[in-house]
Amino acid sequence: MPKVKEKKTRVHDKVAMQGIQFNKDFGQHILKNPLIIQAIVDKGCIRPTDTVLEIGPGTGNMTVKILEQAKKVIACEIDPRLVITLIFIPRLGLQEVPPEFDIKDLIDTVLTEANFATSRARTMDLDDFVLLLATFNKHGIHFA
Numbered sequence: 625m626p627k628v629k630e631k632k633t634r635v636h637d638k639v640a641m642q643g644i645q646f647n648k649d650f651g652q653h654i655l656k657n658p659l660i661i662q663a664i665v666d667k668g669c670i671r672p673t674d675t676v677l678e679i680g681p682g683t684g685n686m687t688v689k690i691l692e693q694a695k696k697v698i699a700c701e702i703d704p705r706l707v708i709t710l711i712f713i714p715r716l717g718l719q720e721v722p723p724e725f726d727i728k729d730l731i732d733t734v735l736t737e738a739n740f741a742t743s744r745a746r747t748m749d750l751d752d753f754v755l756l757l758a759t760f761n762k763h764g765i766h767f768a
């Protein structure tokens with residue numbers, strides 16, 4: 625059977641042209657094969673009303689595919705050199721996260737304030753759940 629050569633994704637080409645060295649300390653192994661990326665995204669069964677949180681979008685190859693299926697993507701990338709490549713993706717809003725921000729601290733604060741620091745999900749009733757959601761909301765974490 626003839627071997628079909630996959631076209632590399634456009635965003636990856638842009639990074640390669642700029643000569644950016646990927647940093648293995650951040651686990652920067654970038655997916656290039658669009659068929660594999662599409663297969664992974666399809667496994668997510670994303671609905672058109674979904675907001676997707678993508679941790680580590682890298683050069684955005686998967687981000688653009690998720691955006692084709694989701695209402696919104698919130699992408700969180702640690703490497704500013706790669707964030708620059710994400711600027712070119714339409715419909716992806718960019719917002720800088722202050723260096724002192726720590727999501728673990730924020731979640732600990734919410735759980736402690738709502739008295740759920742030591743609770744387990746299976747012991748919670750509906751009132752507990754609503755209180756927890758409201759406390760997350762108060763601290764700027766919103767679930768949709």
Ligand SMILES: C[S@@+](CC[C@H](N)C(=O)[O-])C[C@H]1O[C@@H](n2cnc3c(N)ncnc32)[C@H](O)[C@@H]1O
Pocket residue numbers: 650651652653654655656679680681682683684685686700701702703706
């Ligand atoms: C394995 S790469 C995946 C890149 C891209 N999603 C793809 O499929 O090609 C991991 C990405 O996560 C980013 N990353 C590593 N640690 C992170 C952190 N703590 N917060 C946000 N992004 C992080 C890296 O810079 C890198 O872009």
